[in-house]
Each structure stands twice: as C-alpha cells, then as structure tokens.
Amino acid sequence: MEPGSAEHGTMRSPPLQLVLEEQVLALQQQMAENQAVSWRKLKSSQEAQQRQASLVRKLQAKVLQYRNWCQELEKRLEATGGPLPPRWESADEPNLEQLLKRLEEEQLRCESLAEVNTQLRLHVEKADVVNKALREDVEKLSVDWSRARDELMRKESQWQMEQEFFKGYLKGEHSRLLSLWREVVTFRRHFLEMKSATDRDLTELKAEHVKLSGSLLTCCLRLAVGVQPRDPNSSGRQDGKEPAQVLRLLARTQELEKEAQERSQELLQLRSQGELEKAELQDR
Known part of the structure; x- marks a missing residue:
C-alpha cells in the first residue's frame, strides 16, 4: 500500500460521513415538517367542524324556537278565531326562509368539512x-x-500499522544501502590504490626488464665477438665472470617475468571481482 493512496482514500472518507449525516438530518426534518x-x-x-356544528346547533335551536x-x-x-296580521306574515315568513336556507348552507358546509x-x-x-x-x-x-x-x-488503523512497518522497512533498507555503498566506495578506493601500485610495479619491472635485457644483450655480444681484455692476467677472471653474470641475468629476468605474470593475474582477479560487485549492486 502506498502512502499517497491511503492519504487519498482518508481524504475522501469524511465527505461520505457528512453526506450520510446530512441525509439523516434532512429526512428527520422532512418527517417533522410533514407531521406538523x-x-x-x-x-x-376539527376546529372548523366544531364551529360549524355549533352554528348548526344554534340554527336548529332558533328554528325550533321559531x-x-x-x-x-x-x-x-285558533283560540281567538281571528286572522293572522299581515305585518306578521310579511315580517316572519322571509325570516324563516332565510333561516332554513342558511341552515341548509351550513349543513352543506358541515358535510364538506366532514369530508375534508x-x-x-x-x-x-x-x-x-x-x-x-x-x-x-x-x-x-x-x-x-x-x-x-x-x-x-479499522482500515485507518490497518493503514497506520502498514505505514509504520513500511517506514521501518524503508529505514532499514536505506541504512543497508548506505552501508553497502560505503563498502563499495571503500573497495573502489582500495582497488584504485592497488591498481596504481600494480601499474607502478609493472612499470618498474618493465624498466628493470629492459635494463637487464640490455645488459644481457651486451654480454651476449661480447661473448659472440670474443672481446679480449688487454690484461692477460685478468683474462681468466673475466672469462669466468661473464658466464656467471649471464646466468644471474637470465635468472633475474625469469623472476621478473614470473612476478610480472603474477601481478597481471592479480590485477585480472581484482578486475573480475570488481565487475562481480558491480553486477551485484545493479541487481539489488
């Protein structure tokens, strides 16, 4: 798990919680408003129905009273045997009709209110x-x-544990890489120092080999030409020394060649070891 993705998921989680809380609050508010x-x-x-019922009762009482x-x-x-006065007929009959009409209207309104x-x-x-x-x-x-x-x-706790483990792993790998890099730098420095010393020794060996080759060539030429020394007493000593000197030069030359070959092999081994270390570092 990468830290970036985990942080991104963490940043996306609070809006989900806020949306759920807003939905719950909106539903509760809507329920309360609808119920109210x-x-x-x-x-x-009910109040209008009660008023209409009270009005109907009053009208019924007035009609009954009338x-x-x-x-x-x-x-x-009937007791007096006289006719009804005209003013009573003109005054009371319209009032009765109006009361009956109003009573019917109020009954209709009461029925409509009951339906409502x-x-x-x-x-x-x-x-x-x-x-x-x-x-x-x-x-x-x-x-x-x-x-x-x-x-x-739970996911956040798990992510924190993984993050701590990943941090420890990165820290350990970083320390190990630093230690390995220091070893590589030290090995490279030692290799360069050994290479310089080997090159220097090889140069000296080559110079000495050239010098010995020149001396050997000179001795061989002297033997071939048969140079005779002027002093007859020292001729025996010179003839006896020259073969011994030639043998010493040949032995020294062989030693130098052997040493040069050993140094060359050692240099090749160091180079191969350096290439192996480099390949191992690249693989890591």
Whole structure:
C-alpha cells in the first residue's frame, strides 16, 4: 500500500460521513415538517367542524324556537278565531326562509368539512405510514453509517500499522544501502590504490626488464665477438665472470617475468571481482 493512496482514500472518507449525516438530518426534518403540517391541517379542520356544528346547533335551536313560536301563535289564533296580521306574515315568513336556507348552507358546509376532515385524517394516516418508513430508513442509514465508520476506523488503523512497518522497512533498507555503498566506495578506493601500485610495479619491472635485457644483450655480444681484455692476467677472471653474470641475468629476468605474470593475474582477479560487485549492486 502506498502512502499517497491511503492519504487519498482518508481524504475522501469524511465527505461520505457528512453526506450520510446530512441525509439523516434532512429526512428527520422532512418527517417533522410533514407531521406538523398534517397535525395543523387536522386541528384546523376539527376546529372548523366544531364551529360549524355549533352554528348548526344554534340554527336548529332558533328554528325550533321559531316553530314553537309559530305553533303558539297558531294556537292563539285558533283560540281567538281571528286572522293572522299581515305585518306578521310579511315580517316572519322571509325570516324563516332565510333561516332554513342558511341552515341548509351550513349543513352543506358541515358535510364538506366532514369530508375534508376525513380526507385529512386519511392524509395523516398516510403521513404516519410514510414517517414510519422514513424512520426505518433513517435507522438503516444510521446502522450503515455506523458500520461504514467502524470499517473506516479499522482500515485507518490497518493503514497506520502498514505505514509504520513500511517506514521501518524503508529505514532499514536505506541504512543497508548506505552501508553497502560505503563498502563499495571503500573497495573502489582500495582497488584504485592497488591498481596504481600494480601499474607502478609493472612499470618498474618493465624498466628493470629492459635494463637487464640490455645488459644481457651486451654480454651476449661480447661473448659472440670474443672481446679480449688487454690484461692477460685478468683474462681468466673475466672469462669466468661473464658466464656467471649471464646466468644471474637470465635468472633475474625469469623472476621478473614470473612476478610480472603474477601481478597481471592479480590485477585480472581484482578486475573480475570488481565487475562481480558491480553486477551485484545493479541487481539489488
């Protein structure tokens, strides 16, 4: 797991939590508003129905009172045997018709209000069902949100553990690479020093070899030409020394060649070892 991706996932997790909380709050607010509106409508409808019922009762009481009064007047007229005064007919009959008409209107309004009240009651029942479903959805969202939060906390704890392990691993690898690099630098310095010393020794050996070759060539030429020394007494000594000197020169030459060959082999071994170390570093 890379630190960047983990940090990116961590940065994306808080918006999910905020969205869930906003949805829960919006649903709760919508439930409360719908319930409040439904209860207000139901209450106003009940109050209007109560007012209409009270008005109808008052009108019924007035009509009953008017009928009783009319019956009482009829009884009086029957008792007296006289006709009904014209002013009573013109004054009381319109009032009765108006009262009956108003009573019918109020009854119709009361019936319409009863229908509205029934519809509002049905609407309130539906709103209760919807609120119950919304409440269940809110509970499910709360459970899902808690589960997602626990999962997020578990993932975050796991990511922190992996990050600590990765940091320790990187630190150990970095220390190991630094130590290996120091060893490589030290080996390279020693190799260069040994190479310089070997080149210097080879140069000296070559110079000495050239010098000995020249001396050997000179001795061989002297032997071939047969140079005779002037002093007859020293001729025996010179003839005896020259072969010994030639043998020493030949032996020295062989030693130098052998040493040069050993140095060359040692240099080749160092080069091959350096190439192996370089290949190993590249593989790592």
